[in-house]
Amino acid sequence: MNRRHHSFTLLQASQDSPTLARLTELTRDSVARLAAIQPLIPGNLRHAIQAGPIDGPVWCLLLDNNAAAAKIRQLLPAMEAHLRSKGWEVNSIRLKVQLNRLR
DSSP states (O other): OOOOOOOOOHHHHHHHOHHHHHHHHHHHHHHHHHHHHGGGSOGGGGGGEEEEEEETTEEEEEESOHHHHHHHHHHHHHHHHHHHHTTOOOSEEEEEEOTTOOO
């Protein structure tokens, strides 16, 4: 039996799979949300934040440390209002500290 292995891109794979397509869409949405709130984040904290998963109206931000989380927690109401004003349905933003996150 002669088997041929065909390579394909992640984009092609995601288009062929509804599950991967949805995951790709959520990832793009999460990154776009983070880009939208960047002006609200102090410059010295921007490196400590990554876009996280979206679960319905709840969005998660991944943070490097507890100090960054404490400061961002103070900014959450402004961030949520800003995202809603841009058309995203965000009821809340959850913070998750990932202590061993690689950059």
